[in-house]
Amino acid sequence: MQSYFKKWSVVLIILCVLISGCGTATPKPPISISIPSLKKNYPILIDEAQKWNSDAYLAAVKINLYPNIRHDAINAKFYSHSENEHSVSVYLAWDGTISSEVFSYKNSVYHHEPIELDELKID
Numbered sequence: 001m002q003s004y005f006k007k008w009s010v011v012l013i014i015l016c017v018l019i020s021g022c023g024t025a026t027p028k029p030p031i032s033i034s035i036p037s038l039k040k041n042y043p044i045l046i047d048e049a050q051k052w053n054s055d056a057y058l059a060a061v062k063i064n065l066y067p068n069i070r071h072d073a074i075n076a077k078f079y080s081h082s083e084n085e086h087s088v089s090v091y092l093a094w095d096g097t098i099s100s101e102v103f104s105y106k107n108s109v110y111h112h113e114p115i116e117l118d119e120l121k122i123d
Contacts, residue, residue, distance in 0.1 A: 033065045033066060034065065034066075035063065035065055036063055036064075036073040036074050036092070038061060038063060038074065038117070038120065039117055039120065041073075041092055042117055044092065044098060045058070045074065045076045045090045045092060045098075046058070048090045048098050049076070049078035049088050049090050049100070051100070052078070052080075052083075052088040052100065053078075053080040053088070055081055055082055056079070056080050057078060057080070057081075057114035058076060058077075058078055058115040059077050059078060059079040059087070059112065059114065060076070060077040060115070061074065061075070061076045061077070061115065062074070062075040062076075067094045068094075072092055072093050072094070073092050073093060074090075074091070074092040075089060075090075075091055075092075076089065076090045076091075076092075077089050077090075078090065079111060081111060083109075084108040084111075085104060085105050085106075085108060085109065086102055086103065086104055086105070086109070087102070087103050087105070087109055088100050088101065088102050088103070089101050089103065
């Protein structure tokens, strides 16, 4: 009787291992990413920023790789040497629409060298 249970338990274990290993072996398709070009979209971004201040310069940029309703394709932050307590963020949505938002600070903005497009290592 005991050997009967041993046989069946071994058979069940082997069967479970075989069944668990029989999942779909086809690889999942790669995730589709889209990399928006900062160089291509820079004229649109700087134009929107200069509506806020004519001496606006690119200080920081975030480029999202995955199209998503909640996140824009490009989020660019601009500072101005004549606006020490403000900055503007310009948002380029995946559908091409553009919007901006002005931010105020209690302390002066730390001005650093602008991001120059010809110095970008990647685009």
